Amino acid sequence: MDSRLSTSRLRVRGYHLDGYGHVNNARYLEFLEEGRWGYFDDRPGLARRLSRGDVAFVAVNLNIDYRAAAVAGDDLEIRTRLSSLGGRSARMGQEIRRVHDDALVSAATVTFVLLDVAANQAVPIEDEIRELLEPLVMEQTLA
Amino acid sequence: MDSRLSTSRLRVRGYHLDGYGHVNNARYLEFLEEGRWGYFDDRPGLARRLSRGDVAFVAVNLNIDYRAAAVAGDDLEIRTRLSSLGGRSARMGQEIRRVHDDALVSAATVTFVLLDVAANQAVPIEDEIRELLEPLVMEQTLA
Amino acid sequence: MDSRLSTSRLRVRGYHLDGYGHVNNARYLEFLEEGRWGYFDDRPGLARRLSRGDVAFVAVNLNIDYRAAAVAGDDLEIRTRLSSLGGRSARMGQEIRRVHDDALVSAATVTFVLLDVAANQAVPIEDEIRELLEPLVMEQTLA
Amino acid sequence: MDSRLSTSRLRVRGYHLDGYGHVNNARYLEFLEEGRWGYFDDRPGLARRLSRGDVAFVAVNLNIDYRAAAVAGDDLEIRTRLSSLGGRSARMGQEIRRVHDDALVSAATVTFVLLDVAANQAVPIEDEIRELLEPLVMEQTLA
Numbered sequence: 401m402d403s404r405l406s407t408s409r410l411r412v413r414g415y416h417l418d419g420y421g422h423v424n425n426a427r428y429l430e431f432l433e434e435g436r437w438g439y440f441d442d443r444p445g446l447a448r449r450l451s452r453g454d455v456a457f458v459a460v461n462l463n464i465d466y467r468a469a470a471v472a473g474d475d476l477e478i479r480t481r482l483s484s485l486g487g488r489s490a491r492m493g494q495e496i497r498r499v500h501d502d503a504l505v506s507a508a509t510v511t512f513v514l515l516d517v518a519a520n521q522a523v524p525i526e527d528e529i530r531e532l533l534e535p536l537v538m539e540q541t542l543a
Numbered sequence: 544m545d546s547r548l549s550t551s552r553l554r555v556r557g558y559h560l561d562g563y564g565h566v567n568n569a570r571y572l573e574f575l576e577e578g579r580w581g582y583f584d585d586r587p588g589l590a591r592r593l594s595r596g597d598v599a600f601v602a603v604n605l606n607i608d609y610r611a612a613a614v615a616g617d618d619l620e621i622r623t624r625l626s627s628l629g630g631r632s633a634r635m636g637q638e639i640r641r642v643h644d645d646a647l648v649s650a651a652t653v654t655f656v657l658l659d660v661a662a663n664q665a666v667p668i669e670d671e672i673r674e675l676l677e678p679l680v681m682e683q684t685l686a
Numbered sequence: 687m688d689s690r691l692s693t694s695r696l697r698v699r700g701y702h703l704d705g706y707g708h709v710n711n712a713r714y715l716e717f718l719e720e721g722r723w724g725y726f727d728d729r730p731g732l733a734r735r736l737s738r739g740d741v742a743f744v745a746v747n748l749n750i751d752y753r754a755a756a757v758a759g760d761d762l763e764i765r766t767r768l769s770s771l772g773g774r775s776a777r778m779g780q781e782i783r784r785v786h787d788d789a790l791v792s793a794a795t796v797t798f799v800l801l802d803v804a805a806n807q808a809v810p811i812e813d814e815i816r817e818l819l820e821p822l823v824m825e826q827t828l829a
Numbered sequence: 830m831d832s833r834l835s836t837s838r839l840r841v842r843g844y845h846l847d848g849y850g851h852v853n854n855a856r857y858l859e860f861l862e863e864g865r866w867g868y869f870d871d872r873p874g875l876a877r878r879l880s881r882g883d884v885a886f887v888a889v890n891l892n893i894d895y896r897a898a899a900v901a902g903d904d905l906e907i908r909t910r911l912s913s914l915g916g917r918s919a920r921m922g923q924e925i926r927r928v929h930d931d932a933l934v935s936a937a938t939v940t941f942v943l944l945d946v947a948a949n950q951a952v953p954i955e956d957e958i959r960e961l962l963e964p965l966v967m968e969q970t971l972a
Contacts, residue, residue: 411866411870413862413863413866414704414705414706414710414862414866415704415710415711415712415859415862415863417703417704417705418700418701418703418704418705419700419703419704419705419707419757419758420700421705424700424701425572425576425602425605425701426569426570426572426573426576426701427569429568429569429572430569430844433568433569433842433843433844434842434844437840437842437843441840458609459568459609460608460609460610461606461607461608461609462568462605462606462607462609463604463605463606463607464604464605464606465603465604466601466602466603466604466605467603471705472705554723554727556719556720556723557719557723557847557848557849557853558716558719558720558847558853558854558855560846560847560848561843561844561846561847561848562843562846562847562848562850562900562901563843564848567843567844568844569844573701576699576700576701577699577701580697580699580700584697614848615848711858711862711888711891712855712856712858712859712862713855715854715855715858716855719854719855744895745854745895746894746895746896747892747893747894747895748854748891748892748893748895749890749891749892749893750890750891750892751889751890752887752888752889752890752891753889
């Protein structure tokens with residue numbers, strides 16, 4: 401697997417479902433957040449830099465396609481990568497796939513800005529943070 | 544208020560927050576779903592037609608801008624309208640605003656298809672359902 | 687209604703359900719928390735005292751009976767009261783009832799201690815806080 | 830480890846927290862439910878019997894002690910066992926422990942009845958189901 405991609409797994413449970421027996425739309429966002437935390441767990445240098453607390457990545461947009469309904473007992477894999485890095489924002493591309501047949505359950509793009517926490521203001525992505533992110537950019541999903 | 548717009552209100556509570564003291568990204572999708580249920584509550588003819596269960600609207604895409612962080616005690620208003628009606632899909636436009644200053648907290652567009660439940664297949668939006676939806680289309684948000 | 691009792695209402699929605707079409711066990715705890723926030727909203731003197739932040743009530747035990755399954759569209763009323771006040775702990779009694787037939791959906795008792803936030807240690811419930819709580823104690827539910 | 834005990838693990842993430850930076854009270858019930866699903870995953874004979882759908886275990890009471898606050902990054906282990914088996918009800922004992930120091934975060938007892946699904950009525954725990962459950966009873970937690 402490409403080292404720029406991180407994966408997390410979980411099994412769909414009763415409490416993830418809605419009344420139709422499908423994973424609820426909102427719950428997928430928790431699965432995606434789980435994938436992003438896993439991504440930072442896999443990159444301790446980046447996590448350490450962000451743990452200083454002077455700056456933080458804040459989501460400003462999330463775009464999600466719901467492609468197939470996951471049901472109880474499905475094992476899902478969340479695949480997370482940094483898909484683009486601009487001067488003032490970055491994007492993470494995420495996919496949720498059903499493990500047994502690799503079916504695409506959901507695909508999402510999350511756009512972040514870098515917040516100067518003290519000033520509560522978005523700042524350019526520069527210097528050390530940029531150097532940490534640049535090698536991680538992976539534009540295409542590996543098929 | 545334009546009769547094509549529905550509104551729901553809720554107060555932000557501790558259980559809506561994440562560790563930063565802000566409403567969590569995933570929780571906003573529950574607020575939006577609350578707004579859509581309220582929209583159908585306000586339109587009993589449409590709700591009754593859908594309650595037959597032969598067809599159902601299913602979300603295929605959700606695009607959400609996170610504009611301001613809501614915190615505990617904020618009263619939020621969710622505004623929901625049908626923003627467009629195509630041959631095979633429809634869109635709902637939703638805004639979440641802070642009541643005391645009308646600040647835009649979040650704006651979202653949800654795209655739906657009409658599912659033939661027995662066939663588990665998207666079908667054109669025609670006949671009675673189309674007639675029920677057409678007068679509801681409201682392209683612009685009222686400022 | 688007895689002034690020592692507070693009530694909150696909500697309508698059960700799709701996102702509250704689990705795969706059986708019933709409100710999920712965990713979700714009831716959010717409904718109960720909603721009821722407790724409403725209780726403090728109704729008592730601004732008490733809320734103001736706690737907002738100083740030197741002390742906080744922290745739940746140490748929750749005991750909940752699940753009596754009837756609530757389903758989508760049910761209007762629920764959460765009834766919250768202070769049911770007992772001891773030297774070092776207090777209990778809130780809560781009921782969730784279905785509005786249309788007053789059926790008991792769930793009954794819970796939550797035990798709290800008063801935390802000295804700086805010391806991160808439970809302290810006796812004394813002085814001003816005790817004086818604020820004493821008139822609120824309501825041992826029996828009004829039938 | 831005693832074969833009558835099942836364990837599940839998870840890492841606490843931002844979306845599990847409330848505004849105090851602690852895992853929210855309601856969220857622990859999802860962790861406990863996760864543990865119970867894991868328990869059935871570990872016992873395919875029992876899971877298969879229940880999957881017939883004629884009977885189902887339904888929670889009628891949950892009693893939970895909140896002992897320590899879990900925070901972001903904590904690895905938690907959920908330990909689940911059948912703690913007692915009566916004629917008409919059964920109890921599961923569950924603990925949530927912090928992995929790195931084995932501290933008890935939460936302890937819960939969940940009481941179940943066996944529901945005859947068609948009759949929507951609790952029935953005695955007899956015959957095949959009783960035979961499957963009896964060897965699983967583990968009264969004491971292993972220290």
